[in-house]
Amino acid sequence: MWRGDYLYLIENLVVKDFKIRYRNMSLGVLWSLLNPLVMMAVYFFVFTNIFKNDNTPKFPLFLLCGIIPFNFFTVAWGTGTTSIVDNAGLIKRVPVPREVIPITTVLSCCIHLLVQVALLLTVAMISHRGANVQWLWLPVLWALEVVFVCGLALLTSALNVFIRDTRYVVESATWVLLFLVPVFYDFAMIPDQYRTIYDLNPVAATVISLRRIVYLAQPPVATTMLKLVGVSFSVFLIGLLVFHRVKPMFYEHI
Amino acid sequence: MSISDGQPAIVFHEVWKSFARHAGQLLIRDRLLQLVRSTPHEKFHALREISFAIHHGESVAVIGHNGAGKSTLLNLTTNLCRPDRGHVEVHGRIAALLDLGAGFHPDLTGAENVRTNAALLGLSRREVRDKFDEMVAFSEIGDFINEPLRTYSSGMVMRLAFSVAVCVDPDILIIDEVLGVGDMAFFAKCQERIMQFRHAGKTILCVSHSTATLKDLCNRAIWLDHGRMIDDGPLARVVDAYKSAMSPHAAYSAG
Numbered sequence: 001m002w003r004g005d006y007l008y009l010i011e012n013l014v015v016k017d018f019k020i021r022y023r024n025m026s027l028g029v030l031w032s033l034l035n036p037l038v039m040m041a042v043y044f045f046v047f048t049n050i051f052k053n054d055n056t057p058k059f060p061l062f063l064l065c066g067i068i069p070f071n072f073f074t075v076a077w078g079t080g081t082t083s084i085v086d087n088a089g090l091i092k093r094v095p096v097p098r099e100v101i102p103i104t105t106v107l108s109c110c111i112h113l114l115v116q117v118a119l120l121l122t123v124a125m126i127s128h129r130g131a132n133v134q135w136l137w138l139p140v141l142w143a144l145e146v147v148f149v150c151g152l153a154l155l156t157s158a159l160n161v162f163i164r165d166t167r168y169v170v171e172s173a174t175w176v177l178l179f180l181v182p183v184f185y186d187f188a189m190i191p192d193q194y195r196t197i198y199d200l201n202p203v204a205a206t207v208i209s210l211r212r213i214v215y216l217a218q219p220p221v222a223t224t225m226l227k228l229v230g231v232s233f234s235v236f237l238i239g240l241l242v243f244h245r246v247k248p249m250f251y252e253h254i
Numbered sequence: 255m256s257i258s259d260g261q262p263a264i265v266f267h268e269v270w271k272s273f274a275r276h277a278g279q280l281l282i283r284d285r286l287l288q289l290v291r292s293t294p295h296e297k298f299h300a301l302r303e304i305s306f307a308i309h310h311g312e313s314v315a316v317i318g319h320n321g322a323g324k325s326t327l328l329n330l331t332t333n334l335c336r337p338d339r340g341h342v343e344v345h346g347r348i349a350a351l352l353d354l355g356a357g358f359h360p361d362l363t364g365a366e367n368v369r370t371n372a373a374l375l376g377l378s379r380r381e382v383r384d385k386f387d388e389m390v391a392f393s394e395i396g397d398f399i400n401e402p403l404r405t406y407s408s409g410m411v412m413r414l415a416f417s418v419a420v421c422v423d424p425d426i427l428i429i430d431e432v433l434g435v436g437d438m439a440f441f442a443k444c445q446e447r448i449m450q451f452r453h454a455g456k457t458i459l460c461v462s463h464s465t466a467t468l469k470d471l472c473n474r475a476i477w478l479d480h481g482r483m484i485d486d487g488p489l490a491r492v493v494d495a496y497k498s499a500m501s502p503h504a505a506y507s508a509g
Binding site for chain 1: 273274282285329332334335347352356359361362366369370373374375376377378379382
């Protein structure tokens with residue numbers, strides 16, 4: 001039995017990850033900004049010059065509201081999926097609770113996320129000439145996305161131990177989601193019959209709610225938020241249960 | 255944690271453990287083939303019906319040739335894996351000198367690695383704060399403690415890892431052939447530290463091929479052969495029996 005201090009361990013592992021990632025980079029945290037800025041520039045070019053779309057004002061801010069949650073989702077789910085296999089050394093040698101590994105991997109990605117959220121809010125301040133009170137929703141919204149991704153990562157990291165191609169399935173799934181999440185188009189453009197599906201997809205719901213909060217300066221739609229809470233916590237719970245059930249077999253299969 | 259007298263430190267009750275051969279990295283293709291062909295897994299029995307109890311204060315050596323199941327026995331004790339049948343009970347805090355340096359990363363400083371490693375071994379924030387200086391002092395790393403681990407010699411890395419492990423202050427210490435640590439002086443210091451554990455009435459479970467080390471350290475031995483327990487008793491008797499059983503086959507069991 002491992003009777004350690006979960007919080008201290010998680011904190012240590014997240015900080016360790018952060019230090020390893022940034023100690024050898026001369027630009028450090030700025031690298032976290034590069035990816036969303038480049039993606040924003042590319043989408044901006046494509047959707048203002050090729051697919052002409054002039055009816056979305058403040059288009060950069062609109063795009064960032066899609067890119068940032070989507071990026072976090074892709075990176076966190078991807079690294080979370082391979083986390084158990086990547087940490088085979090720990091699994092083989094330390095009886096540390098296995099759940100800690102995918103969860104800390106996802107939490108490590110939150111450091112990127114914080115930097116990118118700072119970028120988002122800076123752009124929002126410039127576009128709107130100031131902050132708005134709806135921003136108070138942001139911590140809730142991000143927390144729900146983190147819970148959702150932790151749940152998915154628990155599920156797929158466990159699966160990836162037994163079937164090593166899981167990570168490629170995850171990669172493809174995130175590509176599909178890029179088009180099924182309103183990253184570069186508006187929720188209003190989606191035909192009515194598909195809207196429920198979008199509402200139940202936590203990544204889409206995060207983007208939709210984030211746009212309302214930051215882009216439109218309105219409170220998020222209550223039903224969307226409720227569904228987001230429901231789906232995120234259900235996925236987390238399922239992930240935890242499945243993970244707990246199969247983790248004794250990790251040792252033999254890694 | 256208080257340890258009630260009379261309750262054994264480690265109990266194995268009719269423990270069986272097998273591993274599927276060719277397990278490990280499987281792709282979807284292999285899984286599908288398994289479904290179609292339904293070939294039974296070829297099993298390798300690492301431990302067969304092992305039962306023993308080790309009481310607090312005992313120090314026990316596990317002996318046997320390579321592949322006899324010694325490491326599996328230690329891994330079951332540290333709860334890294336679970337038995338197929340039977341059960342394993344452990345009462346008390348374990349520190350295993352088999353996970354030396356778990357989670358060490360070359361880009362982090364010695365101090366950062368000490369904290370992460372200690373947290374992985376189950377130390378709380380407070381315990382790490384209290385024991386940090388002791389760990390660093392024991393390792394004799396000195397000012398290098400704030401340098402990245404990649405600047406260390408391999409001996410220094412092992413010293414640091416060993417220092418964290420022994421400062422965990424366990425009730426049960428598990429040792430798996432790791433005493434090839436650093437130079438002679440540090441080796442002596444490690445042995446002295448382990449002897450202190452013994453005199454403090456802690457439980458020791460150890461695997462070593464050096465019978466000299468075992469004689470100083472242990473008073474009881476468990477002899478495993480192909481997963482079965484051949485003998486369990488006073489160290490001198492079991493080691494002698496083991497040696498005489500091995501001598502005719504010395505040519506091919508030497509490895």
